[in-house]
Amino acid sequence: MLLPGSDPAAIERAAEALAAGELVAFPTETVYGLGARADDDRAVAGIFALKGRPADHPLIVHVLDASEASHFAAAPFGGVAQRLAEAFWPGPLTLIVPRAAEVARAAAGGQSTIGLRSPSHPVARALLAAVRQRGVPGVAAPSANRFGRISPTRAQHVVDEFGDALLVLDGGECEVGIESSIIDCSGAVPALLRPGQIPRERIEAVAGVPLAERDSSSPRASGTLEAHYAPRAKLRLMPAPMLNTALQMLGDSPLRLAVYSRTVRLPQGCRLQRRAMPDDPGQAAHELFAALRELDAQGLDLIWVEEPPGESAWDGVRDRLARAAAA
Numbered sequence: 001m002l003l004p005g006s007d008p009a010a011i012e013r014a015a016e017a018l019a020a021g022e023l024v025a026f027p028t029e030t031v032y033g034l035g036a037r038a039d040d041d042r043a044v045a046g047i048f049a050l051k052g053r054p055a056d057h058p059l060i061v062h063v064l065d066a067s068e069a070s071h072f073a074a075a076p077f078g079g080v081a082q083r084l085a086e087a088f089w090p091g092p093l094t095l096i097v098p099r100a101a102e103v104a105r106a107a108a109g110g111q112s113t114i115g116l117r118s119p120s121h122p123v124a125r126a127l128l129a130a131v132r133q134r135g136v137p138g139v140a141a142p143s144a145n146r147f148g149r150i151s152p153t154r155a156q157h158v159v160d161e162f163g164d165a166l167l168v169l170d171g172g173e174c175e176v177g178i179e180s181s182i183i184d185c186s187g188a189v190p191a192l193l194r195p196g197q198i199p200r201e202r203i204e205a206v207a208g209v210p211l212a213e214r215d216s217s218s219p220r221a222s223g224t225l226e227a228h229y230a231p232r233a234k235l236r237l238m239p240a241p242m243l244n245t246a247l248q249m250l251g252d253s254p255l256r257l258a259v260y261s262r263t264v265r266l267p268q269g270c271r272l273q274r275r276a277m278p279d280d281p282g283q284a285a286h287e288l289f290a291a292l293r294e295l296d297a298q299g300l301d302l303i304w305v306e307e308p309p310g311e312s313a314w315d316g317v318r319d320r321l322a323r324a325a326a327a
Contacts (some may be wrong), residue, residue, distance in 0.1 A: 005123035015130035027171030033141030058109030232326030261306035
């Protein structure tokens with residue numbers, strides 16, 4: 001059921017549903033989330049079941065602010081976590097901290113840590129404020145799509161995934177378009193577990209230390225599996241020279257193929273479809289998942305994608321495409 005997120009009555013209806021342990025999809029500035037009250041393990045189990053997501057793959061809990069986050073954290077925010085929250089919340093940054101005992105075990109995937117984020121989207125914030133009034137301290141919400149598939153950035157994407165039975169708040173297109181950066185603050189040195197649209201340099205400047213890399217000792221985190229964000233068509237990610245060569249050699253192949261590229265153009269006379277990737281990394285992130293969904297809806301066999309530039313501003317887009325290509 002699609003409801004306008006600008007309607008206060010729709011917000012109240014969604015808040016009542018969440019408080020009662022039901023699932024609700026809602027927009028954030030990154031992607032649409034599939035939400036359940038984070039303090040109810042039975043409600044959270046519904047997310048895993050509907051998405052087909054492994055129960056040990058943790059979710060991110062959405063909160064209004066750091067004071068609400070303290071319900072789920074083992075200790076009040078301090079040090080690096082506090083500095084990052086003050087600088088980037090509300091916004092597209094998830095902080096992993098030690099989890100309070102016996103709280104949100106299902107949302108944390110059984111781990112002793114938990115990922116927390118304060119979204120900036122006005123519909124998400126209105127919903128979080130409404131559920132807070134009903135005694136709900138936070139909403140666990142992964143992306144509102146089948147596990148491992150392309151994340152949704154429009155309300156219709158969610159309906160396409162799950163049908164009309166799910167209550168979906170429509171907040172328009174997501175501004176950022178890819179999921180949040182995830183910083184692990186549970187250890188001695190903060191670590192970048194997933195890049196997003198906040199440049200690494202900005203995060204390090206606020207943290208006051210270089211970010212470590214994800215390793216085998218890092219907590220499990222959303223969107224960090226090798227294969228993720230995948231269309232049904234096989235996606236192949238190639239540097240521009242390799243893509244150029246592949247197109248020149250393609251000939252009259254019967255494959256249903258589309259190209260998504262910044263600099264590579266189709267050879268003269270080529271009848272393939274080409275979609276232009278924006279030159280700006282922010283705009284590229286904003287449209288990435290919608291572009292892949294639109295291409296995938298055509299029943300393609302292959303999507304050939306030009307590898308994004310190596311600058312850190314492209315880290316989030318490059319990460320999502322690499323994982324989509326690994327599927």
